[in-house]
Every structure is written in C-alpha cells, then in structure tokens.
Amino acid sequence: MIKADQTQYHSPRGHTVQRIEAALMDDIAAGVLAPGERLDEVTLTERFGVSRTPIREALSRLTAQGILVPGEKRGVRVAQYGREELAQIFETMHEIETACARIASQRLTLLARAEIESAQAVCVTAAESGDILRYMRANEALHEAIYRATGNPYMAGLASDLRRRTGPFRAKKFATKADLVASAKSHESLIAGIFSEDSKTASDGMRAHMTASFLQTLAMN
Amino acid sequence: MIKADQTQYHSPRGHTVQRIEAALMDDIAAGVLAPGERLDEVTLTERFGVSRTPIREALSRLTAQGILVPGEKRGVRVAQYGREELAQIFETMHEIETACARIASQRLTLLARAEIESAQAVCVTAAESGDILRYMRANEALHEAIYRATGNPYMAGLASDLRRRTGPFRAKKFATKADLVASAKSHESLIAGIFSEDSKTASDGMRAHMTASFLQTLAMN
C-alpha cells in the first residue's frame, strides 16, 4: 500500500524517454530554455508527469550529446558557449557545410535540386512576410535540403547536429525584416553556386555565406 | 527488510556510469565486443557488479552517441555498418581530416610540430617491432596530435569521435608487419605536407592518406 495506482495514466509505454528528449531539444533550439539555464529533475518530473527515471535518462542522453552540460554545482544546464568556443564550433560547421556544398554540387540529383529550390522559395516568402520564426524554420529546411543533397545521410546528420547546436546563437541575428530579406538574398548566390555543378564555385559560395553568418552571430554574442 | 545491505561494496559513488561507459567504449574500440553483438543488461549487471540502473544509463548514453544501436528485436547491439554506410562515414571522416590537416598546417605551433614528430617516431618504432596493437595505438596518437594541432578542440573532438567509430573496421587492415611499415611510411609524406605550411599540400596529403586507408578498409569489410 505504498503507492496508489501509478500505471493508470501511462502513455503508450516505450516512447517516454524519446518524447522528453525531443521536447527538451526543441525547447533548447527554440530558445525556450536559454543557454546556461539549469534543468531540475523534479521540476521536469512534474512537467512531463513521469517519474525521475525517464527524465534522468533523457538528461543523460542530452549530456552525452553535448547539448546539456553538467552544472558547476548540481544538476545539468543548457550548454552555453563563450566567443572562443562559439568560434571553434562555427569553424567546424564552416568546414562541414563547405564540404556538403561541394559534394552536393557534384552529385546533384533532379529531386535534390527541386527540394533546394522549393525550400528557397519558402525562405523568400517568409522573408517578405517578415515572420522571423517562420523564416528561421525555412532557413533550416533549406540547409537540411542541401545536406540531403550530398546523398550522405551520415554527413547530413553531423551537419544538422552542428546547426541545432548553434541554433540559439544564430537566432539572435534575425531581428528585422531587412535581416531576413538580406539572408534570403544571400542564399541565391549560394544556391547558384551549388547548381553550377562546379564544385569550387559551390564551396566558395558556402564559405562566403557561412563566414558572413558567423560574423553576424559573433557580433550578437 | 526487503533487501540486505546493498551499499556495502559501493565504489566511491558517482563514477559508476562513467566507468561502465568508458569500459564498454574500450571494449568496442578494441574489438572485444564485435559489431552487431548484443548487450544484455543483466549480464552487464553481473560483470560490473552494479544494478541495472547505471548499466541502463550507460547503454542509453552510448546509443545516444550512435556507438550502440537499438537491436531489431530487443536490447541494444554494437553498431555495425555495411559497405554503403561505411563509405559514408569514411567520406565524412575524409572531409574532416582533410580540413584538420589544412588548418593544422596554417596554425602549426612549435609544440604541435614536436608532438606530431614524436608521435610519428613512436609509429615507426612500433611498425618496426611488428607489434600490431602498439602500432594501432601509436597511429591513433599521431592522428590525435594532428587534430590537436588545429587549435580547435571542438573539431578535434569530432574527428576523434569518427576515428573511434571506424576503429574496429580499420583494425582489420593491419595484419602483417609489412602493413605497419607501409602505413608508417605513408605518414611521412602526410606529415611533410602539414609541415610544409602550404595548406593545399597539407590537405592533399591527408586526402591521399585517407583515400588509401579507406580503400584498404573497404577491401577487408
């Protein structure tokens, strides 16, 4: 008689940890959970209506991925990067994105080309509407489309990972409609580079795009 | 009175999960746990003398890192890659290592140069002694030294990660003393490229080295 019926309201069982992990990732990517913020097990327990065990497992997986870091005192916190670290992560991203653009330009299928074009169309529409959140999503989708165009899911996964990681920091650089339009415009030459099927042009285009993105991001952090 | 004294033989507390995680990683890297092999929670429970909870957490973290994968039926197994996947992972590694070599050549400090040289010296000694395991370790150390020479710990971490992941597959290509000597020899021009401080020479050198390594690995898998 230690406990009341605890199994009564179980969700389908077996998805709990994944659900929590995904929810936390989303919150972090969307900035709902700010870098440096502490995550408390019991609070999450209440939020998700489960016991500490699955919460713990989700937190542990997120720390294993470097999305969370063990706090100075107790608990875990959302990873936060100083300028130095940010620069290192961006440099890495820079290299991988450049490689993706080069490979994509060499292997471009008709489907991939269509996906990139339509993703860019969404970017342009979103930029013109001035809807920042929507633009950010469209921007991610475009980059994802480029990653997929490499035909290398593994590389694409790595690139996505880095992008997710830097999401909260890059987010700050989109403040006005003009920022969005400028970014969308910058995509044009990047895409033209990839479509040129000349790998040098493609990687140079991406390099320029990423460098610009980094400079803006650094200015905001 | 449900249980006897269970805390009696505790290790210092707080290192259990990390210890297990590290031990499993090592076993996987060393091939003690073969790709595809299933890991059973209770068996590990006995091996490490702890309850399922920390085992579970360690396994979960390893799956989050992609080192283990959820099995088709139950449990988790050591990730195993087909030729296709292996090619994708190698392509990714190829890109990152190439980038590392280029960046290292641009930023080479005296210390880094010394570390690379001494790592290579160990490689040569190990190759001449014909000690395969020792050579493999020395080889890893050399690559790690190159990663560190980029001055970008984040990128170095990513590269190490990939290297660890492909470890069990690359291992198979070192069978005879001749293989070791050939590999050590191949390092010479790679290193000369990095020391040349011409980034193009450096990245080309690494590209050649990695391509050769990949071809040999693919032949054995």
Next chain:
DNA sequence: ACGAAGCTTTCTGTATGCAAAACTAAAAGT
C-alpha cells in the same frame, strides 16, 4: 558583525519492485 561549526533540507545516484511487452515454446486446430 563575521566566519566557523553544526544542523536541515534538497538533490543525486543506485537498488529494487512490478507490470507490460516481446519473445519462445508448446498445444490445438485446420
């Protein structure tokens, strides 16, 4: 008033319990 020592509270790490799910094997029906 300030710091050290002790006390209290909160939090974490690990063990254990239990029910649902997945697998296995045996039995029954076609």
Next chain:
DNA sequence: ACTTTTAGTTTTGCATACAGAAAGCTTCGT
C-alpha cells in the same frame, strides 16, 4: 504437416525507496 493459439518466460520500461553528498541555513564563538 502447417498454421494459429495460447501459455510461459525473459526482458524491458518506469516507479519508487533510500542512503549519501551538497547546498543552504542557523547558531555560536570571537
């Protein structure tokens, strides 16, 4: 003989218990 049922077994997922450690708080001595 071969599929379908069903009973049994193993394994997983989650909840909970509880001890030990860390942080916070109080009290006391200076």
